[in-house]
Amino acid sequence: MQVTCTFTLSWSLSLTMIHCNLETIPKSVGMLRNLETLILSMNNLSYLPDAIGNLEKLRILDLSHNNVVEFPAQIGKLQKLRRLYVGGKQGPSNCTIPAEIGNLSSLEKLYTIKAYKRNGNIVTEEIEKLTHLKTLTIADLKREDGVALCLSLQKLSNLCSLAIQSTDIIDLQSFPSGPPFLQKLCLHGPLERVPHWISCLYSLVRVSFVQSCLRDDPMQCLQDLPNLLSLEFSKAYEGEELCFKAGGFPRLKMLFLQKLKELRWLRVEQGALPHLVDLSIILCHNLEELPLGIEHLHNLGKFRLIGMSDSLIETLWNEYVELGRYSKIAHIPHVEITDRRYSRIGGLGTRRTTRDLVHAAALCFIDD
Known part of the structure; x- marks a missing residue:
């Protein structure tokens, strides 16, 4: 497969090098002191030079789809940095985030970073210092990390988008209440139950559960969210029935159910999902019949049963x-x-x- 290398150096103080097979960044990059945007995605980078700390006007740093394993401490000098994109080629980054990241007082978007430990404890102090953070994606959490993470996230009052990924069952019940302005939430990994604080997040617009292995019907905790528009369950529920109660999900427009292996019945009471326009049920092999009450969904424009x-x-x-x-x-x-x-x-x-x-x-x- 031929890969196109994109190289752009614009007068708008932006440098873009995508698919250029870069393995190192020359130290001379530190001479571009007026650079505001540096996009180096889809390369083979494993580290950043200390000279990155000279780019004190940098606002956007995109290192996604690389193999960066460690940031230099000098990254803490990037006081104007607003967006930091990290991520490995095959998933979440293995990158170690230094303590100095807490100095990035202007940072608004941070993803995807891998949870890590120092002296046996998950490092969350750095994250909770990022009080302007609006978007956070954190991966590879362990069972014992949930409480510390919740306490740190509680301090991020400006958070609008949150994605948490784990292969262990983690305790996310320690939030007294979730981030008040959260609009997008993705929980990827096994859960014992839906976190109770989700029902109080009245600004939520989109919620996704992936590989959550929930055993109890989660709809009761979600049905009263007044602004929820999109809801996804992918390999996330192990029960035989889902029920949408009358009056529930008043603004939901898109419902996506995928690989719910035990699901046999889907029931929609009259008055539920009044504004649903798109319903997709994908690879739910045990589903026995059409959703009961589907005739009540008067605004439904698209209905898909895929892989039945x-x-x-x-x-x-x-x-x-x-x-x-x-x-x-x-x-x-x-x-x-x-x-x-x-x-x-x-x-x-x-x-x-x-x-x-x-x-x-x-x-x-x-x-x-």
Whole structure:
């Protein structure tokens, strides 16, 4: 595969070098003292020179998709830095963040950093000093890190976007209350239950649970969030049923359910999800039937059942095409259903379209 190297040095005090196979940054970079933006993503960098500390006017530093393992202490001199992007080529960065990062008093965005320990304790003191921080992504947390992390995050009152990744079950219940202005939250990793403080985050717009292994129906904790627009569960729930209560999720527009391996029934009470426009159910192989109450979703514009079991496909085909019983989904402009051999929307195969649906623009069954 041919890779294009992008090199740009603009008069707007920006230097961009993407896909240039850089392994080192020359010390002479420190001579660009007026540089405001330095983008070095998608290279092979493993360290930064001490001279990086000379770029005292730097506002944006993008080192994503590299292999940087350590920052020099001189990074603490970048008092005007607002955005710091870090991340490995295959996932979260292994980069060790020095204590001096707490000196970056203007920093607003920081991701993705890897949690690490000093003297046996997770280092959070540096993060809690970043009081202007609006976006934080932190990965590789361990079971014992949850309490310390919550105490530090409690001090970040300006936080708008938070992503936490862990392979262990971590305790996130220690928040008295979450960051008050949080709009986006992604919890990636196993949880014993939905953190109680989420129900008090009235500014939340988007919530994602990934590989959370929740056993109890999480909807009760989430259904009263007044501004929630997008909700995702991916390999995040191990129960057999999800229920959306009447009056719940008053503004939700997008619901994405993927790889909920035990899910058999989805129930929507009348008055729930009144503004839902996009419902996707992906690779939920044990789902036995269409969501009960789907006819109540009057604003639903897109409905996808992707990668369903052969038995469900056969049932739907018989009931909604051969027998003409399709009233529950006739109001939805676009419906797409595929069997379990296709893991994504638009998989290849023979497509049969039921053009006799009076009110449905497209009801697609992909079945071979």
